[in-house]
Amino acid sequence: MRRLLGATLAAATLVRPAPAQGPAEVAALLRYPFPSQLVAARTAPRLAWVLEQEGRREVWTASSPDFAPRLVAAYPDDDGQEISQLQISPDGRWAVWVRGGEHGSNWDESVPVNPASRPLPPRALEIWAAPLDGGPARRIAEGDEPVLSPDGRRVVFARERALWLVPVDGSAAPERIVAVAGALGEVAWAPDGQRFAFVADRGPHALIGVYEGADQPIRWIAPSPDRDGVPRWSPDGTRLVFVRRPGRGGPPDSLLAPRPQPWEIWVAEVASGRAQRLWRSPERPEGNLPTTHGGPNLHWANGAIVFLSYHDGWPHLYALPERGGEPRLLTPGPYMVEYVHLGPDGRSLLAAANTGPDRWDVDRRHILRVRLDGGPPEVLTPGVGIEWNPVLLPDGRTFAYLGATPQRPPLVAVQAGPRAAPRWLQAERLPADFPTARLVVPRPVVFPAPDGTPIHAQLFEAPGGPAKKPAVVYVHGGPMRQMLLGWHYSSYYAHAYAVNQALALAGFVVLSVNYRLGIGYGYAFHFPPNGGLRGASEYQDIRAAGLYLRSLPQVDPRRIGLWGGSYGGYLTALGLARDSELFAAGVDLHGVHDWTSDSGRRLGLQLVGMEIPADRDRALRVAWESSPVAWVARWRSPVLLVHGDDDRNVRVDQTVDLVQRLRRAGVPFEVLLVPDDTHHWLRYANRVRVSEATVEFLRRTLSARGSGGDAAR
Numbered sequence: 001m002r003r004l005l006g007a008t009l010a011a012a013t014l015v016r017p018a019p020a021q022g023p024a025e026v027a028a029l030l031r032y033p034f035p036s037q038l039v040a041a042r043t044a045p046r047l048a049w050v051l052e053q054e055g056r057r058e059v060w061t062a063s064s065p066d067f068a069p070r071l072v073a074a075y076p077d078d079d080g081q082e083i084s085q086l087q088i089s090p091d092g093r094w095a096v097w098v099r100g101g102e103h104g105s106n107w108d109e110s111v112p113v114n115p116a117s118r119p120l121p122p123r124a125l126e127i128w129a130a131p132l133d134g135g136p137a138r139r140i141a142e143g144d145e146p147v148l149s150p151d152g153r154r155v156v157f158a159r160e161r162a163l164w165l166v167p168v169d170g171s172a173a174p175e176r177i178v179a180v181a182g183a184l185g186e187v188a189w190a191p192d193g194q195r196f197a198f199v200a201d202r203g204p205h206a207l208i209g210v211y212e213g214a215d216q217p218i219r220w221i222a223p224s225p226d227r228d229g230v231p232r233w234s235p236d237g238t239r240l241v242f243v244r245r246p247g248r249g250g251p252p253d254s255l256l257a258p259r260p261q262p263w264e265i266w267v268a269e270v271a272s273g274r275a276q277r278l279w280r281s282p283e284r285p286e287g288n289l290p291t292t293h294g295g296p297n298l299h300w301a302n303g304a305i306v307f308l309s310y311h312d313g314w315p316h317l318y319a320l321p322e323r324g325g326e327p328r329l330l331t332p333g334p335y336m337v338e339y340v341h342l343g344p345d346g347r348s349l350l351a352a353a354n355t356g357p358d359r360w361d362v363d364r365r366h367i368l369r370v371r372l373d374g375g376p377p378e379v380l381t382p383g384v385g386i387e388w389n390p391v392l393l394p395d396g397r398t399f400a401y402l403g404a405t406p407q408r409p410p411l412v413a414v415q416a417g418p419r420a421a422p423r424w425l426q427a428e429r430l431p432a433d434f435p436t437a438r439l440v441v442p443r444p445v446v447f448p449a450p451d452g453t454p455i456h457a458q459l460f461e462a463p464g465g466p467a468k469k470p471a472v473v474y475v476h477g478g479p480m481r482q483m484l485l486g487w488h489y490s491s492y493y494a495h496a497y498a499v500n501q502a503l504a505l506a507g508f509v510v511l512s513v514n515y516r517l518g519i520g521y522g523y524a525f526h527f528p529p530n531g532g533l534r535g536a537s538e539y540q541d542i543r544a545a546g547l548y549l550r551s552l553p554q555v556d557p558r559r560i561g562l563w564g565g566s567y568g569g570y571l572t573a574l575g576l577a578r579d580s581e582l583f584a585a586g587v588d589l590h591g592v593h594d595w596t597s598d599s600g601r602r603l604g605l606q607l608v609g610m611e612i613p614a615d616r617d618r619a620l621r622v623a624w625e626s627s628p629v630a631w632v633a634r635w636r637s638p639v640l641l642v643h644g645d646d647d648r649n650v651r652v653d654q655t656v657d658l659v660q661r662l663r664r665a666g667v668p669f670e671v672l673l674v675p676d677d678t679h680h681w682l683r684y685a686n687r688v689r690v691s692e693a694t695v696e697f698l699r700r701t702l703s704a705r706g707s708g709g710d711a712a713r
Contacts, residue, residue: 025435025505026692029498030684032409033429034491035060037086038402040391042344044092046132047391047400048072049412050083052491053429055684057083059095061132062425064393067414069425072130073137075099080115080682081122085145088132089152094168095132096146096155099139100125102678104492105648110144113646115677115686127157129168140170145185150193158185163198163211178211180218186229190237197221197231197240204248208240210270221268222275228266232300234322235346241267241278241305241322243296245289252611255619256534258285258527265298265307265320278305278324286523287311291480293338301372302346306330308337313523317349319372330370331377336520337368343392347372350390350399352489354482354520356382360444362520363456363485367401369418380418386486387413404487407439409494438462440504442485442512447548453516453525455541458485460500460510461554470559470702471509471549473575473583474500475542477566479532482520483512492680496565499691506699509555511548515541515571533595534619536626539578542571546582558584559702563694565589566650566679570628573658576639577631585701587694589642590650590679593658595623632661638668640697642690644677670697 033053040047045064050057055078062069072095075081086097100122103109114121127146130137143159148168155166156177163178178184182200189196190210200207206227210219221228221240230243244264253259260283268275281287290296290308292315297308305320307327315336318327331337335355342349353368355361356379367380367390380399381387387403397417404410409430413422430436442458449455461469476483476493488494500510514520515538516528530537542562550557562572562583569591576586613619624630639662643655655671662669672693674686681687 026502026695027688029502030688031431035412038389039088041088041092042090045393046092048088048095050086078684087148089148091152094152096129096148098125104680108648115683117676138170141166141174147187149189156187188231190233192237199229208242230298232298234300239267241300252613254615255613256615260284261288263289279320282311290315294340297340299342310523339389341391344394350392352388386484388489406441406486407436409487439501449541449544457511457513460504462504465507468556469509469554471555472561473545474512475564475568475571477568479517479567480519482514482518502695511545513545533623533626535622539574542575561698561702562586573628576637577628577635580636585638587640587697590647592650593654594629595627632665635667638701640670642672644674646676647679649679
């Protein structure tokens with residue numbers, strides 16, 4: 001780790017390193033396997049998934065009756081080339097995936113990455129395919145967004161703003177088949193496998209087209225100045241349902257007030273192109289397009305259109321008659337659903353939901369079954385575990401999912417009915433020396449924010465230790481995330497969960513706080529007034545978390561720190577700047593530090609013509625005051641700043657700029673700059689390095705009474 005100390009830091013003394021045993025513990029904790037992208041065939045009892053462990057990325061499959069895992073493809077090098085968009089053919093004979101890029105980024109997701117710093121980086125994203133009955137995996141094309149045809153023999157994919165077709169077995173070269181104007185994607189094959197719908201994004205508006213063959217013109221579906229997307233076919237292949245949103249433009253609106261952004265569900269007859277609106281969201285902020293997993297989660301089931309909406313205050317599923325009528329609420333109650341999967345029979349759905357018989361299930365995920373023919377939703381996996389990504393197999397009873405506990409990292413589970421015992425696959429991949437028995441079971445806590453809002457958090461504390469311990473608040477990113485009472489379903493936050501466990505084992509009391517702006521507690525919590533760059537109202541929850549730790553008898557009030565990544569890095573920096581007397585040290589991973597940067601793009605201030613939002617000046621002032629850089633004059637506590645310089649979610653400029661400001665202000669800081677890696681630490685070696693540096697810095701700066709902020713001042 002390279003430590004950069006400003007020339008004006010002579011009067012600021014950093015605490016010297018203490019004898020450490022933390023880093024070895026961190027490395028051991030990060031060796032867990034992490035499965036993801038579980039998929040199931042529609043007509044065959046077969047599964048496929050991706051497994052990542054210690055930088056190795058693999059594709060696996062399993063099928064009935066024994067569901068014994070079998071390796072499909074392996075990439076053993078820790079080169080940071082992700083596997084994404086895994087899918088399986090309806091008959092279970094083929095799997096297709098993309099290798100490369102960073103599909104969790106905010107920009108340049110299809111641009112190759114090179115976190116291994118190889119002299120010649122990858123040239124392009126690669127589409128791979130493998131026969132699941134046996135045979136080698138092969139690279140069949142360069143491109144992105146592959147979609148298998150219903151017969152499993154062909155793949156349509158996107159490249160260079162066009163759509164291409166290639167045989168799944170790679171027996172012929174890819175052929176460019178659609179190159180109309182716009183960025184082309186969102187391909188949806190018709191059930192007959194002879195046609196497909198796609199979206200042509202043309203900037204201010206977006207159209208849905210249907211490709212019917214090389215000798216036929218594109219059939220445009222109800223073209224308008226709006227933005228159409230998410231096309232889904234009816235089971236008989238005669239109609240399309242899609243989402244319509246207003247096109248871009250219009251007079252400038254308030255930059256500070258919440259704005260209704262209504263969306264609609266339309267159905268079109270493909271042959272005639274005639275379309276009608278089936279449903280329009282309420283014209284209030286709660287009716288805006290959902291931002292939770294899967295967005296609108298649009299499905300055409302048997303006789304009904306299923307979608308997700310937030311308009312009653314929770315992300316709930318609704319069933320809309322396919323010929324029009326009032327939508328029927330499918331998931332009533334104060335809970336959210338995500339990871340929605342329509343079963344092969346089109347009559348039931350599976351989803352992950354934070355509900356169940358236990359009061360603390362609000363901070364978990366369980367598998368929920370929803371029958372479209374009526375009856376209340378059924379929780380299939382009650383208990384203290386975390387379960388997500390469910391898929392239903394063709395027999396209608398057997399289902400599979402990914403699941404974890406507070407002490408065991410995620411595994412694939414197969415369950416033959418709601419009351420059957422789950423069969424956990426690949427449990428042997430957990431290293432023999434993994435400290436499962438030593439891991440802390442986090443305890444749920446709730447404390448009030450200054451305005452009375454109840455804030456949920458998880459408290460990690462290992463037994464024993466001194467009478468007064470150091471403590472740290474963990475701040476998740478997103479901010480639309482929720483930390484849980486167990487291993488997380490996101491690889492980024494599973495990593496954070498492991499680091500929190502390492503800190504607890506190193507003697508810290510750790511409080512992982514679910515601040516407002518996060519999901520899981522309803523619309524008012526997810527979209528509070530004056531949040532983020534509009535006033536940072538969520539920061540009061542972070543400060544309340546520090547005060548809660550200060551109130552605990554086993555916590556040394558002078559040794560409370562902060563750490564977090566992305567939006568959590570932003571709130572960490574804001575806490576250190578505004579409240580150095582409360583937070584004695586912190587680790588800020590790739591945080592946002594100036595909301596007014598990027599020429600005002602974050603505020604939507606790119607001006608066209610003469611029109612200026614009436615509250616522009618006030619919005620700029622509020623955004624500045626919501627930024628850590630506005631409070632550097634009050635910043636006293638030492639900080640470790642960490643950033644990858646190919647970050648595609650938060651530009652590295654945010655940390656480069658902050659370094660100059662801290663250096664000039666005489667604030668003690670250290671920097672770990674990771675060349676060529678991205679926001680999500682695609683290279684495992686970098687993930688370990690960053691995690692070890694995080695634990696070591698917090699141990700060192702908070703290791704003794706009177707350290708941290710007191711020493712820095």
